[in-house]
Amino acid sequence: MSEPSRFDRGHTDDLMTFLAASPSPYHAVANTAERLEKAGFRQVAETDAWDGSSGGKYVIRGGAIVAWYVPEGAAPHTPFRIIGAHTDSPNLRVKPLPDSGAYGWRQVAVEIYGGPLLNSWLDRDLGLAGRLTLRDGSHRLVNIDRPLLRVPQLAIHLDRTVSSEGLKLDKQRHLQPIWGLGNDVRDGDLIAFLEEESGLAAGEVTGWDLMVHSVEPPAYLGRDRELLAAPRMDNLLSVHAATAALTAVSTGDLPYIPVLAAFDHEENGSQSDTGADGPLLGGVLERSVFARGGSYEDKARAFAGTVCLSSDTGHAVHPNYAERHDPTHHPRVNGGPILKVNVNNRYATDGSGRAVFAAASEKADVPFQSFVSNNAMPCGTTIGPITAARHGIRTVDIGVAILSMHSARELCGADDPFLLANVLVAFLEG
Structure with missing residues (x-):
């Protein structure tokens, strides 16, 4: 088997392009599909009968995408190697009745998504x-990627306690963005504006899933441009790296069937038909086995030999808050991917999983770091434990260390994205 493909700083340049073009899960899925198509993958519909042919295939459902490559001659019981990630990020999302305002300001009514x-x-x-x-049930992506809205902060002259007591925001009252002036706020203004911007007829839009995003583009930062500042790295950084890895290995004979599973709704619990706690991944894997003539026994054998890397961002040590981290585990940016461990199963990694990731890192000649939370701090979680419990698949939680997680603009090392991608290639190749 050939050595793993080697990604370099050009991978990070491409990540910046991907992040800027993916302001919503739906855009992230569309851009991922475009990259898969260029690599020879083809979309299959869930409503169609699937065949057992070899090659790259993918399924789209809303803000989620599952892609896999079947090598020539793969047996029905061939195990999978899965990279799991998610397409959603914490943000502000538009309510069903979006038009509001007061005192001469036009505003957009938003709801808080996830934990921004x-x-x-x-x-x-x-x-x-x-x-x-x-109106006909079809969908149209929309992206107003220019300054359109703003959530104005209250001037310090009107909140003298902010310096001594800190900023206190009411999620209902203080996060509603402004987008214009006028006393006559009419229901339908925002949607009519989007119809016009999208070249649609008035009244053609009957439903929407809309969210705000920062229009500031990704940028290298630092004296030596060794840092990357960008939105939505949690977790489009992993989606991008997984897509690059899958397309890199999907060209020949492999001992496993490599899979990308990018779910929606991780930031609010994964419980949806497009989330990791839904049936999407299991259905795709089962149908792949059965389409190749497999039985329930073949499916059980395939799942028993399957490994999933749940790739999500983690916490780099913060120089201003080092006491918030575990005193013996200080992941650093540009130090390589992190292996995430929590003995209470907030992460799915165990010793066996660590060995799998260590082998992939060694093969890729990439260092890795270990992350655990401070015992006095609650630990976050990922799709990892959900995937392990729902499908009975050995799962390992990994990722890239960043600062400002869940901010509108996050920070990572500029080398870590391509280091992660190199490890993912080695993992998929087996």
Whole structure:
């Protein structure tokens, strides 16, 4: 078997392009599909009968995508090697009745999605993106990628306690962005604006899934440009790396069937038909086995030999808050991917999983770091434990260490994205 493909800083340049073009899960899925198509993958519909042919295939469902490559001659019981990630990020999402305002200001009514750092959305130029559902049931992506909205912070002169007591934001009252002036707020203004921007007829849009995003583009940062500042790295960084790895290995004979599973709704619990706690991944894997003439016994054998890397961002040690981290585990940016461990199963990694990841890192000649939470701090979680429990698949939690997680703009090392991609290639090749 050939040595793993080697990604370099050009991979990070491409990540910046991907992040800028993916302001919503739906855009991330569309851009992932475009890259898969260029690599020879073809989309299959869940409503169609599937055949057992070899090659690359993918399924799209809303803001989620599952892609896999079947090598020539793969047996029905051939195990899978899965990279799991998610397409959603914490943000502000438009309510069903979006038009509001007061005192001469036009505003957009939004709801808090996931657990964003609320202050990071203040005084920032925001665009609007997502999916429009048309009267005939079809969908249209929309992306107003220019300064359209703003959540203005209250001047310090009107809040003298902010310096001594800190910023306190009411999620209902203080996060509603402005987008214009006028006393006559009419129901349908925002959707009519989006119909016009999208070249649609008035009244053609009957449903929407819309969210705001920062229009500031990704950028290298630091004296030597060794850092990357960008939105939505949690977790499009992993989606991008997994896509690059899958397309790199999907060209020949492999002992496993490599899979990319990028789910939606991780940031609010994964319980949806497009989330990791839904049936999407299991259905795709089962149908792949059965399409190749397999039985339930073949499926059980395939799943028993399957391994999933749940790839999500983690916490780099923060120089201003080092006491919040475990005193003996200080992941650093540009130090390589992190292996995430929690003995209470907030992460799915165990010793056996560590060995799998260590082998892939060694093969790729990439260092890795270990992450555990401070015992006095609650630990976050990922799709990893959900995948392990729902499908009975050995799962390992990994990722890239970043700062400002869940901010409108996050920070990572500029080398870590391609280091992660190299390890993912080695893992998929087996």
